[in-house]
Amino acid sequence: MLFRDFLCYNTAVERNYSRLLEETLDAARLSLLHLVAEEATQRGLPLYIVGGSVRDLVLGRRLNDFDLIVEGEAIGLARALASKHGGKVTAHSKFGTAKWSLPQHLTPQLLTPDTSTPDTSTPDTLDLISARSETYKHPAALPTVKMGGIADDLRRRDFTINALAIRLDGSHFGDLRDDLNGMDDLQKGIVRVLHPRSFIDDPTRMYRLVRYEGRHGFKIAEDTLALIPEARSLVEKLSAQRIRHELDLILDESNAVSMLRRLDELGLLAPIHPALADFNRSELANLQANDPSLQNRNSRWVLWLMHLTDHEIELLNERLHFTAGLLKVLRSAALLNANLAAVFGLKPSQVVELLEGYSIKALEVVSSAMQDKKIKDVLIKYLSEWWLVQPKTTGHDLKKRGIPPGPKYTEILRRLRAAWLNGEVKTEEEEKALLDNLLK
Numbered sequence: 150m151l152f153r154d155f156l157c158y159n160t161a162v163e164r165n166y167s168r169l170l171e172e173t174l175d176a177a178r179l180s181l182l183h184l185v186a187e188e189a190t191q192r193g194l195p196l197y198i199v200g201g202s203v204r205d206l207v208l209g210r211r212l213n214d215f216d217l218i219v220e221g222e223a224i225g226l227a228r229a230l231a232s233k234h235g236g237k238v239t240a241h242s243k244f245g246t247a248k249w250s251l252p253q254h255l256t257p258q259l260l261t262p263d264t265s266t267p268d269t270s271t272p273d274t275l276d277l278i279s280a281r282s283e284t285y286k287h288p289a290a291l292p293t294v295k296m297g298g299i300a301d302d303l304r305r306r307d308f309t310i311n312a313l314a315i316r317l318d319g320s321h322f323g324d325l326r327d328d329l330n331g332m333d334d335l336q337k338g339i340v341r342v343l344h345p346r347s348f349i350d351d352p353t354r355m356y357r358l359v360r361y362e363g364r365h366g367f368k369i370a371e372d373t374l375a376l377i378p379e380a381r382s383l384v385e386k387l388s389a390q391r392i393r394h395e396l397d398l399i400l401d402e403s404n405a406v407s408m409l410r411r412l413d414e415l416g417l418l419a420p421i422h423p424a425l426a427d428f429n430r431s432e433l434a435n436l437q438a439n440d441p442s443l444q445n446r447n448s449r450w451v452l453w454l455m456h457l458t459d460h461e462i463e464l465l466n467e468r469l470h471f472t473a474g475l476l477k478v479l480r481s482a483a484l485l486n487a488n489l490a491a492v493f494g495l496k497p498s499q500v501v502e503l504l505e506g507y508s509i510k511a512l513e514v515v516s517s518a519m520q521d522k523k524i525k526d527v528l529i530k531y532l533s534e535w536w537l538v539q540p541k542t543t544g545h546d547l548k549k550r551g552i553p554p555g556p557k558y559t560e561i562l563r564r565l566r567a568a569w570l571n572g573e574v575k576t577e578e579e580e581k582a583l584l585d586n587l588l589k
């Protein structure tokens with residue numbers, strides 16, 4: 150039985166999800182939740198699992214982290230847990246949040262049930278957050294946070310499917326809290342904002358919207374879709390960090406390409422920066438979803454942007470603040486892409502001279518996505534063989550032969566390397582003979 154079917158049945162009959170928790174979570178995670186719930190119960194604090202964790206539980210998806218909300222002092226609860234069970238607490242009293250770094254004896258038992266091998270995605274920390282309300286002083290501002298109850302905490306969220314909570318303390322274990330009708334939307338597969346100002350308060354939600362739609366194959370509610378036009382122009386108010394974070398998350402998704410195409414259709418790429426308009430021009434748009442070059446986030450960034458000019462990449466960097474490493478690869482890939490046609494008809498040594506200045510990562514990504522078979526073959530040859538070819542002779546050898554150190558060394562060694570690359574010499578003896586000739 151699919152979880153969705155299970156829920157259709159379950160919600161009609163009762164609103165208790167203890168069975169879902171017990172049957173879906175592995176023993177280690179479940180006992181961790183019970184441990185926290187027990188402490189919360191003793192302190193009289195209502196405790197909930199909320200947000201993406203509930204959504205993923207219901208959809209039967211693997212849970213990575215828990216979002217735990219406490220009505221009351223989350224920091225006090227975390228400290229009590231740490232003093233009883235060990236581990237460390239990092240607290241942010243201004244926000245009422247605490248991170249409990251789990252003690253060793255609570256983490257190693259987090260094994261995947263089927264293989265008994267450590268599950269690398271299991272958390273070694275647990276976030277405990279005090280329920281809060283959030284308000285926005287102006288469009289696209291960061292929220293102003295005030296302590297509140299679970300009702301406030303659910304109302305501050307992005308979508309109804311992310312605004313579900315299951316209570317964990319005491320006899321309430323498993324009680325569903327669904328103030329915003331999220332379970333109905335989850336069952337029907339609909340992504341819907343909580344109120345009409347949602348995208349104005351926080352335009353990053355438009356990018357999250359497309360991510361959930363694409364990831365779960367859901368539909369966006371009509372009235373939610375209708376809110377996009379008036380919030381579009383607010384995208385430019387978002388900081389580099391906030392908008393890039395959303396794009397990073399999209400690029401991490403397995404169907405990132407269709408999500409970006411969808412953002413483009415909704416007119417949500419151009420407001421980030423004009424260089425991003427017209428997604429279909431990019432290499433990324435033309436790849437099959439299972440293309441091996443789509444390996445990770447940074448490769449995807451390169452495939453997306455390599456058709457731009459170096460100058461456009463620079464402007465885009467002013468908007469998005471790429472990490473230094475990614476920026477270097479992006480610029481290299483854009484330059485490479487602009488100059489690639491020149492590799493046609495060159496000798497191997499000339500290809501090496503042309504390609505040597507480019508980043509290997511850029512070359513790898515560009516070659517893996519290259520449609521032109523002839524250029525692709527040249528790039529593969531360069532990456533698999535040519536760039537590693539070096540003559541046997543070293544500077545040390547030249548010194549031994551009495552040549553005074555200077556630019557001549559580079560010239561001679563380059564000449565010897567070219568001879569190997571072009572097949573003019575094939576053995577060490579032939580290299581020696583050529584060197585003798587050059588020194589004459």
Ligand code: ATP
Pocket residue numbers: 199200201202216305306307308311312351353354
């Ligand atoms: P994912 O699987 O992508 O991590 P998630 O739902 O866990 O999904 P997070 O970004 O980890 O998403 O955020 C946790 C929860 O916080 C969300 O489920 C949502 O309720 C809330 N949230 C996150 N970002 C926003 C936002 N911009 N506006 C309102 N609520 C948000």
Ligand code: MG
Pocket residue numbers: 201214
């Ligand atoms: Mg999450």
